[in-house]
Amino acid sequence: PPRAAMAARALARAIATRKGVSRLASRAASTTASAPVKLYRGPQMRLFRVLVRFKIAQLGAIGALATPALAATADATAAPSLVTAAVAAGLGSAACGAAVQYYASRYVGELALTRDGRALRVSTMDFWGNRVDEDFDVATRVTPPLAGLTREDLEALASRAFVPLDVVGARQFVVSLRHGELVDRERLFDVLSGGAARRSEAPRASS
Numbered sequence: 001p002p003r004a005a006m007a008a009r010a011l012a013r014a015i016a017t018r019k020g021v022s023r024l025a026s027r028a029a030s031t032t033a034s035a036p037v038k039l040y041r042g043p044q045m046r047l048f049r050v051l052v053r054f055k056i057a058q059l060g061a062i063g064a065l066a067t068p069a070l071a072a073t074a075d076a077t078a079a080p081s082l083v084t085a086a087v088a089a090g091l092g093s094a095a096c097g098a099a100v101q102y103y104a105s106r107y108v109g110e111l112a113l114t115r116d117g118r119a120l121r122v123s124t125m126d127f128w129g130n131r132v133d134e135d136f137d138v139a140t141r142v143t144p145p146l147a148g149l150t151r152e153d154l155e156a157l158a159s160r161a162f163v164p165l166d167v168v169g170a171r172q173f174v175v176s177l178r179h180g181e182l183v184d185r186e187r188l189f190d191v192l193s194g195g196a197a198r199r200s201e202a203p204r205a206s207s
Helices: 002-016 018-029 045-072 080-104 151-158 185-193 195-206
Strands: 037-041 110-114 119-125 131-137 163-167 173-175
Touching: 037 185, 045 080, 045 119, 110 185, 185 195
Parallel strands: none
Antiparallel strands: 037 110, 110 119, 119 131, 163 173
16 A cells, blocks of 8 residues: 555665664764653553553442442342343453453553663553553664565555564563654664664674
8 A cells, every 4th residue: 555655665764774874873872871762652542541540440340339239149049140240240341451451561652762772661551550661671682573674574564553562581562653653763763673782782792
């Protein structure tokens, strides 16, 4: 599709442009540990946070309704249909809450560079919908999802709603390059293509 082709060309330009890489190298030197450099923001984060917190309200409502119902039927024989409905409501609520939490802990709300550009900060949400920041070493922990991709691969990637971001020793995260806000496009694609990891490894190799 034309939109996918345009997105793929933008990805390729951001990754392959030598001038962009040289600018990134000089800009990375100015990055300080006390001032994280934001690269990406996930789409619809406010709505997603509302869904995560609604899950808590849903679980609380199920518990509030189930307690008096169980108390009322404790001394009487409950109808099988009532028991089945109560069990189904409880299991359905738990399954829904587990599914929402699964994605909340993997859906990336923000990416940023920290520690002089040597670490990638991945921001997600916890059970309560609060922000959780985790820092991973760019050179040893982050697997660049765009490294070594052909033009055809980039076009296919550009048409996808989500791109997996694998972190060694941690869970797999997902980002949306198609719908998310690319705050610092050059640095973001430098990290996702492996350029930042190579520069981070260079000082270690020389030492």
